[in-house]
Every structure is written in structure tokens, then in C-alpha cells.
Amino acid sequence: MKLESFGRVLYHAPIKNTYKINATTKYLLYPKTTSDVLNFLKYAKKEKIPYWILGGGSNIIVSDTEYDGVIVSLQDLNQIIYEKNCVTAYSGVKIPTLAIDIINHGLKGLEWATGIPATIGGCIYGNAEAYKISTFEYLESVTYINEELEIVTKDKKELTYGYRTSYFKEHPKCVILSGAFQFPTGNMKESMEIIQERTKRRQETQPLEYPSAGSVFRNPSPENPTWKIIDSLGLKGTKIGGAMISEKHANFIINIQNATGKDVRNLIELIKNRVKEETNIDLILEQEYKDW
Numbered sequence: 533m534k535l536e537s538f539g540r541v542l543y544h545a546p547i548k549n550t551y552k553i554n555a556t557t558k559y560l561l562y563p564k565t566t567s568d569v570l571n572f573l574k575y576a577k578k579e580k581i582p583y584w585i586l587g588g589g590s591n592i593i594v595s596d597t598e599y600d601g602v603i604v605s606l607q608d609l610n611q612i613i614y615e616k617n618c619v620t621a622y623s624g625v626k627i628p629t630l631a632i633d634i635i636n637h638g639l640k641g642l643e644w645a646t647g648i649p650a651t652i653g654g655c656i657y658g659n660a661e662a663y664k665i666s667t668f669e670y671l672e673s674v675t676y677i678n679e680e681l682e683i684v685t686k687d688k689k690e691l692t693y694g695y696r697t698s699y700f701k702e703h704p705k706c707v708i709l710s711g712a713f714q715f716p717t718g719n720m721k722e723s724m725e726i727i728q729e730r731t732k733r734r735q736e737t738q739p740l741e742y743p744s745a746g747s748v749f750r751n752p753s754p755e756n757p758t759w760k761i762i763d764s765l766g767l768k769g770t771k772i773g774g775a776m777i778s779e780k781h782a783n784f785i786i787n788i789q790n791a792t793g794k795d796v797r798n799l800i801e802l803i804k805n806r807v808k809e810e811t812n813i814d815l816i817l818e819q820e821y822k823d824w
């Protein structure tokens with residue numbers, strides 16, 4: 533069987549990641565349907581082919597060499613289906629796209645997410661959140677491929693989730709196919725005003741002019757945000773290779789000049805060690821290493 537049986541394939545292709553670290557994969561697969569995903573997973577298991585799932589690449593730190601396996605991008609699984617207030621979004625839908633689309637259908641509930649360059653699959657996986665509203669807030673159920681390679685649908689109440697985490701982070705072999713949401717009825721003018729205000733706030737406080745993957749570490753607590761800890765140690769502006777701790781937001785590492793995955797990793801280690809030495813706090817990484 534050929535990889536092309538499961539969708540479009542690119543060879544030695546760049547791995548999309550918002551840090552803009554240069555990395556490639558031997559095979560980049562774009563399944564078109566959920567059956568393509570399932571059949572590929574069965575094939576990969578049988579043939580012992582290494583693979584991982586790529587969403588928007590906005591929370592990952594990739595290695596600097598070519599990945600010797602298959603990266604599965606779900607970007608072509610991008611349908612949005614409406615049944616009154618119940619909206620099913622497939623994993624490859626971009627969350628800002630969904631946020632605007634539901635407003636155009638008279639609904640609201642994702643205004644917080646318009647500045648997040650991520651997919652629904654990635655947002656469910658990490659329970660992305662902003663302004664105290666998380667992806668799980670209006671989520672009703674998730675359809676996914678489980679570890680036994682069956683397609684199942686589970687209600688939210690059957691799935692664990694919390695601050696920047698979910699059942700899927702604890703079960704990384706599962707592949708999220710879609711999420712079903714129940715959004716409240718909205719008002720377009722009010723929603724657009726919230727989005728404008730949030731966009732302005734992000735532009736003022738985050739270094740959006742540089743490649744990054746958002747906040748590097750989780751906050752130890754809402755009262756003790758990580759940016760404040762890093763800032764208090766005078767680490768803003770610290771550079772390793774092409775990676776730098778942002779001057780604008782101390783919990784952002786930015787790619788200022790051809791940063792490698794190793795540069796980012798070394799800067800993360802530097803921050804963790806300094807914070808541990810000075811405050812005895814063990815920072816927890818919010819971003820994820822994809823090592824090979």
C-alpha cells in the first residue's frame with residue numbers, strides 16, 4: 533500500500549510551525565476524510581511507521597533535522613456543520629475562522645480566540661484559553677480515534693480537562709477528528725467590538741511582529757504570572773543564537789534571526805534554571821517539544 537492511498541503527500545516538506553524553525557519531514561500527509569486518517573493509523577501501526585499529528589504548529593518546538601517519518605496535517609479536515617446552535621467543527625478548522633463564522637450565523641462564544649493561530653484539534657488537545665474562557669467552555673462532545681483505533685464520541689463530562697490541559701494531552705495516541713459545540717445566540721456588533729478590543733490588547737502586549745509560539749510556560753498561579761517572574765529576574769532581551777526573550781512580554785521567546793530549535797530549547801533551559809535558583813519555582817512548559 534502507498535501513503536498516497538490516505539491523502540495528498542509531500543516529500544521532504546517543511547514542517548509548519550509559528551516559531552519558523554527550519555525543519556522538514558520525510559513525508560507530509562494531508563488526509564481528506566476521517567476514514568483516510570483512520571486507515572492511515574491502522575497502516576502505520578501494522579508497518580510500524582512513526583508519525584505525529586500537526587495542527588497549526590503554534591504550540592510546538594521542532595528539532596532541526598529531518599523527521600524520518602510521517603507528519604499528518606489535518607488542515608484539509610475543515611468542515612463546519614450547523615444545526616441551530618450546535619456547531620460541529622472538524623479538527624483542521626482554524627479557531628479564528630470558526631470564531632467569525634459563528635458570529636455570521638448569529639452566535640457568539642469564541643471572541644477570545646481570534647488572535648490564536650491554531651486549529652480546533654490543537655485547541656481541544658491543550659484546552660487553549662484566553663480571558664478566562666477556554667475551548668472546553670462551549671464544547672459538548674469530541675469525536676476522536678482512540679488507542680484501539682476506533683472512532684468514538686465522548687461527552688465533555690466523560691473527558692478530563694483543566695488549565696491548558698485535557699484528556700488528549702494525557703492520551704497523546706488519540707487523534708481528535710472534530711468537536712461539537714453549543715454556542716449562545718449572539719449580537720454581531722457586540723462580538724466585533726470585543727474582538728477589536730482584544731486584538732488591540734494583544735498587539736499592545738505581545739510581540740506579534742516576531743515568530744513565536746505564544747506563552748512559553750504556564751503561570752504558577754493567576755496571581756503570580758510567569759512573565760512577572762521572568763521580568764523580575766532581568767531576563768528580558770536575553771539571547772541565545774537567533775532566539776530572544778521578548779522585551780515586550782517576558783513569557784514569549786521570539787525568533788529574531790533564523791533561530792534553531794536548539795536555540796529555543798537552550799533559552800528555555802536557561803529561564804527554567806534561573807527561575808528555580810532564584811525563586812525555587814519549577815516552571816512548567818506550556819509549549820511542546822516534538823523531538824526526533
Ligand SMILES: Cc1cc2nc3c(=O)[nH]c(=O)nc-3n(C[C@H](O)[C@H](O)[C@H](O)COP(=O)(O)OP(=O)(O)OC[C@H]3O[C@@H](n4cnc5c(N)ncnc54)[C@H](O)[C@@H]3O)c2cc1C
Pocket residue numbers: 550584585586587588589590591592606623647648649650651652653654655656657658659660661662700706707708709740744745746747820
Ligand atoms: C501568537 C500566538 C498567540 C497565542 N495565544 C494563545 C492564547 O491566548 N491561549 C492559548 O491557550 N494558547 C495560545 N497560543 C498557543 C497555541 O496557539 C495553542 O496552544 C493551540 O492550542 C495550539 O494549537 P495548534 O493547532 O497550533 O496545535 P499544534 O501546535 O500543531 O500541536 C500542539 C499539540 O497538539 C497535538 N494535536 C494537534 N492537533 C491534534 C489532533 N487533531 N488530534 C490530536 N492531537 C493533536 C499535536 O500533536 C501537538 O502535540 C498562542 C500561540 C501563538 C503563536
